[in-house]
Amino acid sequence: MIELLSIIIGIVLLLLGLATKGWLAARHLQETLPATGEATAAPPCPESFVSSVFSRDDWEFVRGLKADGIERLFRRERKKVALVWVRQTSMMIRKAMREHAEAARQSENLEFTTEVNILAQFLVLMVVCGILSVAIEAAGPLFLGGLARFAQRLSQRVVKVQESFQAVAPAKAANRTA
């Protein structure tokens, strides 16, 4: 029983650690772009972006060249781009959550299940960003395409939910005052 409890506590701590890593990932990007807000204000990445960065085809092409120097350069460059994307995704989600929290504070009829669902998606995204960040730093982005696409889909969903929530909240508030 104690062993099972320690495993559960270990897993929870690991997930918390990864979520913190995902949360902190955005900080690096903020440091490189001081006070501009560029990373979140800029248009979103095109759909094909994640496939391009995490592409196995590009790696196969580079490997076919049989040049160690180019392979090393490829790994270094792709790692850099992938980390920028993870940090940008983390930053975008944090911004969406901040805006959601502000809108929720003003809303009087919050739906408990919706709020829990959004929070769960946010936590999952932070854990995924943390895993991606650690894995990319350790081994590069080449085998993480599936997880990256999952993070992209989930982040798009969270942003959409937040946008629709923000669109509905002022309308509800206006109806109440009328």
Added chain:
Amino acid sequence: MVVPDRLVAVEQAYDDLLRRSLSKIEGDLARLIYLASTRDYNTGKYHHDGLAARFQEEIAGQALELAHREIFCRIATSSLEELVAQVEIYVSSSRQSREEVLQVWQKLEPYRVALPVDVNIAVAQLFVSNIKLALAILLQRCQREELAASRS
């Protein structure tokens, strides 16, 4: 109905730009460099005499910006193999030797000027990164060809 009219005009100017100018340029990278060169470094505004004469100055500028963004996005997310081919087409069209152009591009990184304004930072990073790789691949190819030639 001011806005739709304006959109239609931008679309017409864009089609005109594709038909008259861009279709005559070989390769997307060369088109991208050309479009970036129509932008004023100080104001960030695009200008094209012929297009501005056929449409309004502002409409022409918007069409140029639209084309710039579209081609940039296409190149930034293309495969590395395709990009190497694009850089090769561009470099081969120059009067200077291929190796010389590649080395200058590696040192001066003029392709950074081709980034549209307010582009997504990760997409910009991917573009710069892929061009660096394409240049390294082509330079290595040149060196291998030279080595093979000197051996024979």
